[in-house]
Amino acid sequence: MSTPARPQVSTQPSTPPSPYATASLPAEPAKPRGKWWIAPLTGALVALPLQLVAAFLLLMSPMALDSCTAANPCGRTEAAIGATAVLLLLALLSLGVPWYLAKRKSVGAGIGVSLIPLSLTLASIGTLLLGIGLG
Template identity: 80%
Template sequence: MSTPVRPQVPTQSSPMPSPSAAESRFADRAQPRRKWWIAPLGGVLVALPVQLVAAFLLLMSPMALDSCTAANPCGRTEGAIGAALVLLLLALLSLGVPWYPAKRKSLGVGIGVSLIPLGLTLASIGTLLFGIGFG
């Protein structure tokens, strides 16, 4: 009686996983999560009204410079208005930033990145109020 011939299997295991396993692992990570859009949308809906308040304060702030004369310069107020303007523009530009990380990363990253526009807006308001003299 003859014995069946077994195919020879290499005894050494490959240290690297097969390319298809690595690709599937990265493909799973690249897939968007369900309801990923809630965190950035919530961040935008909270930041926009606060940005409107910041813009109103920024438009009214030149009245704080009415009392400035050569004898009484208002350098700190002018600098604060400029800094608040830059921070508010950055906050407006950053409204689009949270959408990609929220879609591709974890929930914590999505929520954290969604707070960037709100943080910049609040920094703008704080800088403006501190420079005018309310802080």
């Protein structure tokens, strides 16, 4: 006659399962698309020369303020020069954004984001030209 098997009793205290232990491991990161760099490079090659033009115009724009006197204030021109400086700084800072996003997102996102520095640069030129009265 066989004796019934007794259940094994552990002498160690039981610990609750960790919430991190049940999570699955993350999948391997997706490999970047081929030729992801074309859109950011094209955007940078178009935007950089325009940014140089905008910087040149910004440096020359104080001459537009030579005719400003107490009787003829040029507040609009001063505001345009300040806005152009801010827009041009944003355009320079935004040159790195397309490189980061184009590598990780879709082709459309890469092309769309690559237009941000160009549009900020064109906006800075337009703001400056309107402010000094050439637009």
